[in-house]
Amino acid sequence: xxxxTTSPVRGPRPDWYWHAGVVGALVVWWLVYSQLIxxxxxxxxxxxxxxxxHTGEAFAFFFYDxxxxxxxxxxxxxxxxxxxxxxxxxxxxxxxSGRAEGVGNAMAACLGVLTPFCSCxxxxxxIGFVSAGIPLGVTFSFLIAAPMVNEVxxxxxxxxxxxxxxxxxxxxGLAIAIVAGFxxxxxxxxxxxxxWVRDIHSGATAPQEMExxxxxxxxxxxxxxxxxxxxxARVWIWIILGIGVGALIHxxxxxxxxxxxxxxxxxxxxxxxxxxxxxxxxxxxxxIPIVEALLGKGAALGTVLAFMMSVIALSLPEMIxxxxxxxxxxxxxxxxxxxxxxxxxxFLFNLIF
Amino acid sequence: MKTVKVYGPGCxxxxxxxxxxxxxxxxxxxxxxxxxxSDPKSIAMAGVMSTPGIAVDGKLVHAGGLxxxxxxxxxxxx
Numbered sequence: 001x002x003x004x005t006t007s008p009v010r011g012p013r014p015d016w017y018w019h020a021g022v023v024g025a026l027v028v029w030w031l032v033y034s035q036l037i038x039x040x041x042x043x044x045x046x047x048x049x050x051x052x053x054h055t056g057e058a059f060a061f062f063f064y065d066x067x068x069x070x071x072x073x074x075x076x077x078x079x080x081x082x083x084x085x086x087x088x089x090x091x092x093x094x095x096x097s098g099r100a101e102g103v104g105n106a107m108a109a110c111l112g113v114l115t116p117f118c119s120c121x122x123x124x125x126x127i128g129f130v131s132a133g134i135p136l137g138v139t140f141s142f143l144i145a146a147p148m149v150n151e152v153x154x155x156x157x158x159x160x161x162x163x164x165x166x167x168x169x170x171x172x173g174l175a176i177a178i179v180a181g182f183x184x185x186x187x188x189x190x191x192x193x194x195x196w197v198r199d200i201h202s203g204a205t206a207p208q209e210m211e212x213x214x215x216x217x218x219x220x221x222x223x224x225x226x227x228x229x230x231x232x233a234r235v236w237i238w239i240i241l242g243i244g245v246g247a248l249i250h251x252x253x254x255x256x257x258x259x260x261x262x263x264x265x266x267x268x269x270x271x272x273x274x275x276x277x278x279x280x281x282x283x284x285x286x287x288i289p290i291v292e293a294l295l296g297k298g299a300a301l302g303t304v305l306a307f308m309m310s311v312i313a314l315s316l317p318e319m320i321x322x323x324x325x326x327x328x329x330x331x332x333x334x335x336x337x338x339x340x341x342x343x344x345x346x347f348l349f350n351l352i353f
Numbered sequence: 354m355k356t357v358k359v360y361g362p363g364c365x366x367x368x369x370x371x372x373x374x375x376x377x378x379x380x381x382x383x384x385x386x387x388x389x390x391s392d393p394k395s396i397a398m399a400g401v402m403s404t405p406g407i408a409v410d411g412k413l414v415h416a417g418g419l420x421x422x423x424x425x426x427x428x429x430x431x
Contacts, residue, residue, distance in 0.1 A: 088417060089402040116417060120364040121404040127397035196394060219421075226419070324393050 018218045026075075033071055040064035058251030065243045065289060068159055070236075074228055076155040081227030084116045085220040089125055091115075092142070097132045101185050104138040109177035112145030119147060119318050126325050130193075131200045137185020143322075144338060145177035148313040152231065156288035161295060168349075169305060176309070176341035183337050192330035238286030246289035255298045262299035269303045270346035274339055277310025287311050302349030309342045355429065356386045360396045360406035366419055367391075370405040377425045385429065 040063040049055045092111045096104060117125070122143065129139040149170060157166040190198065215223075262269050280287075291304050319331055326334070357374050361367025371389055378385045390396060396404065403417030407428070414428045 090416070093402065116403065118364065118404075120362050120367075121402070121417075123362070123393035124360075124397040124404060125402045127393075128400070128402035131397075200398075223418070 015216070015218055018221055022221060029071065029075060033068075036064060036068055036071075040067075054251040056251075058247040061250045061293075062243055062247040065160065065246070065292075066240060069156060069239055069243065069289070070232075072155045072159040073152065073231065073235075073239075076151050077228045077231045078224040080151040081224030082220045084114060084227070085215055085223045087111070087115045089115055089117070089121075089128065093129055093132050093134065096129070096134050096138060096142075099134075099138065101135055101137055101182060104135065105141040105178045105181045105185070108134075108138045108141035108181065109145040109149075109174045112142040112177065113149045113174075115142075115146070117146040119315075119321060122318065122321050123324050126322070127197060127200065130197065135185050136190055136193075137181045137183070139181075140184045140334065141177045141181025144180055144313060145174060147315070147318065148177065148309060149173035150312075152235065153288065153308075153312065157291075160288055160292040165301065165305075169308075172305075172345045173309065173313075176313075176338065176345065180334075180337045180341050184333065187333065189330055189333060192327045192333075194325055194327060197325045235286070239289070242286040242289035246293035249290065249293035249297060253293075253297055257297075259298035262294060262303045269300070270306050270343055270350065273303050273307035273346065274310040274314075274342050277307050278314045278335070278339075279316055280311045300350045301353045302346040302351075305349055306342050306346030309345065310339070313342070314338060354384050354386055355410055356388065357410075357429070358388045358390050358399075358408040360390045360399060360401045360408070360416075361404040362393055362396065363391050364404070367405040370407065370419060373420060373422065373425060374407065374429075377422065377429055381426060381429060383429060 040060055043063045044051060044056060044060040047056075047059055049059065051060070092115045095111065096108055099107060126139060126143065129142065130136065154166050154170060157169055260266070262273070287308050291308050294304050295301065314335060319335075322331060322334075357378075359367065359371045359374060361370065367389075371387060374385075374387055378387075390399070396406070399406070399408065400413060401416050405419075406416040407414050407420060407425075409428050409431075415424075420428075
């Protein structure tokens with residue numbers, strides 16, 4: 001571990017204290033997690049409602065799912081926070097520059113999942129990529145994958161719907177990002193960037209050399225904790241609202257109704273789900289509990305996934321941010337290409353499952 | 354007097370960073386000039402790809418995430 005004399009005392013705790021703390025927390029996590037069902041049943045039994053009534057079902061769903069989702073999120077967001085501390089946009093840019101299209105698109109999509117990214121820095125990141133000579137299509141692969149395939153979405157799908165759906169979402173999310181980026185690259189739309197972006201000379205924004213920061217494991221733990229704190233500050237209300245709506249659907253909405261509106265037989269339901277999803281802006285945390293409840297009521301998997309991808313990947317606020325670097329025509333192409341990809345995934349799933 | 358630029362489009366973390374810079378300077382008893390850069394074009398041209406970014410006297414010292422308070426003091430002193 002680091003023994004630099006220049007680094008001041010960072011708290012009295014030695015490193016092993018942190019490692020032991022992480023292991024201890026994992027054990028406690030596991031013990032609590034395995035007791036969630038009995039506790040939820042116990043809580044529901046305390047209420048003056050019939051357990052098998054609509055209200056009872058809704059409460060049991062709520063009491064079980066809220067703590068379950070919160071716990072899964074804590075674990076995975078912490079783990080991803082630690083993993084992401086090994087990646088940065090600067091490193092990603094270095095890895096991507098000079099890659100051919102194709103391989104570059106695939107790498108960009110995967111790095112989009114691993115690189116720390118917040119849509120508020122989408123514009124600087126976009127310019128940083130393009131000015132480093134990374135092709136437009138490869139940049140788009142990154143920008144599509146980063147919000148769509150994120151750990152919050154995957155955890156929630158895994159915890160609430162099952163691992164098969166989570167893996168499928170991961171695979172098809174990446175596929176859409178790769179293919180859509182590749183197509184946008186092939187269309188050669190560089191001329192549709194905003195003028196000032198086009199005029200930036202390649203290399204003009206080369207990052208200045210920053211002091212080589214190599215982090216200790218303890219610092220990475222801290223970053224993981226910071227990530228947990230931040231995600232929770234942002235999404236807890238959405239989780240509770242989402243699971244609340246999910247609970248209502250779970251308890252009250254009749255199964256035949258959902259099956260007839262969102263079932264696999266209604267072909268128009270997939271495009272309708274995509275169109276509905278665009279103006280809706282929430283994050284994975286809010287939309288997935290609803291997804292689970294819809295699936296439980298007989299909605300088709302493809303339709304529901306299409307809805308979810310559209311809500312997360314094609315969001316209006318992000319378009320408005322990107323408007324600073326892209327012309328409206330280019331944003332239109334972006335929506336059309338990604339939307340078509342989501343449609344294809346929706347129809348394909350409804351056919352297969 | 355040192356000039357510190359904080360790059361960020363105005364998300365919560367960027368505001369926190371600006372405050373951390375001011376607090377650190379106060380703690381060190383330094384007088385500094387803090388400039389908040391929120392125009393995406395200027396942020397990008399400064400070579401910042403992940404916000405918030407911090408530059409001290411034109412030298413970029415940090416990008417992405419909240420800075421570490423200890424390191425921040427180091428940058429201001431250095």
